Amino acid sequence: MPSAGAVVDYLAVITGTSFQDGTIEAEIAGAPQAGAAEGARGFVGIAFRVQEDLRTYDAFYLRPTNGRADDQVRRNHSAQYISHPAWTWSRFRTETPERYESYVDLVPGEWTKIRIDVRGAQARLFVRDQAQPTLIVNDLKTGAGTRGAVALWIDTGTEAHFRNVSISPAAAAPGR
Amino acid sequence: MLNYTNSETRRILLLLVPAVALWLTAGPVAQGVQRYALETTAGLRASNVTVEAVLHQGRQAVRLTM
Numbered sequence: 558m559p560s561a562g563a564v565v566d567y568l569a570v571i572t573g574t575s576f577q578d579g580t581i582e583a584e585i586a587g588a589p590q591a592g593a594a595e596g597a598r599g600f601v602g603i604a605f606r607v608q609e610d611l612r613t614y615d616a617f618y619l620r621p622t623n624g625r626a627d628d629q630v631r632r633n634h635s636a637q638y639i640s641h642p643a644w645t646w647s648r649f650r651t652e653t654p655e656r657y658e659s660y661v662d663l664v665p666g667e668w669t670k671i672r673i674d675v676r677g678a679q680a681r682l683f684v685r686d687q688a689q690p691t692l693i694v695n696d697l698k699t700g701a702g703t704r705g706a707v708a709l710w711i712d713t714g715t716e717a718h719f720r721n722v723s724i725s726p727a728a729a730a731p732g733r
Numbered sequence: 734m735l736n737y738t739n740s741e742t743r744r745i746l747l748l749l750v751p752a753v754a755l756w757l758t759a760g761p762v763a764q765g766v767q768r769y770a771l772e773t774t775a776g777l778r779a780s781n782v783t784v785e786a787v788l789h790q791g792r793q794a795v796r797l798t799m
């Protein structure tokens with residue numbers, strides 16, 4: 558599992574992106590790296606509203622080896638929302654268990670299409686073209702009006718692949 | 734086999750024109766969708782990761798590792 562102590566952020570920012578509200582789609586695949594620790598899950602995801610320090614952002618990510626684990630608790634931890642640096646997965650799990658994690662069927666190393674819809678302080682994660690979201694967040698920790706870059710995101714012991722990212726800004730609300 | 738008269742064809746075209754115009758002005762292209770195929774590492778700013786362009790399951794992609 559990612560360290561619960563000092564947070565190190567592993568990401569690749571897509572330069573030139575500036576995202577506040579809208580939709581991000583991507584094809585991602587994550588698996589534990591060869592020789593990774595037992596707790597590696599193939600952590601792979603997309604960070605958004607990434608600030609210049611590259612440490613402050615929201616993100617949804619998957620734990621592919623949990624998707625078909627023979628342990629329901631691990632399955633329940635297949636998808637995760639985080640908001641670094643303050644809101645790590647371990648803090649969420651301690652303070653608000655289950656609220657920012659969910660189950661979704663996953664296969665390590667297999668291409669998985671995801672879609673993230675963001676509107677103000679709300680975000681929804683959709684996996685594999687499902688009509689209903691895998692995970693909903695109604696209180697994004699960066700707030701309702703934060704803007705930042707989009708980044709490819711991994712965590713410890715992961716080998717991840719990414720392709721076909723698209724970013725669609727939300728349509729501006731009509732003036733009154 | 735359907736036989737359209739000139740007036741019917743014209744009516745269909747007149748109906749299609751506003752629909753196409755609406756799609757062009759309000760569709761995703763007009764709203765500024767940014768697409769990144771990620772077939773190369775160009776345009777990626779790495780932080781604590783190694784980024785490489787590779788083939789994964791037969792598809793061109795970028796690979797992130799620590």
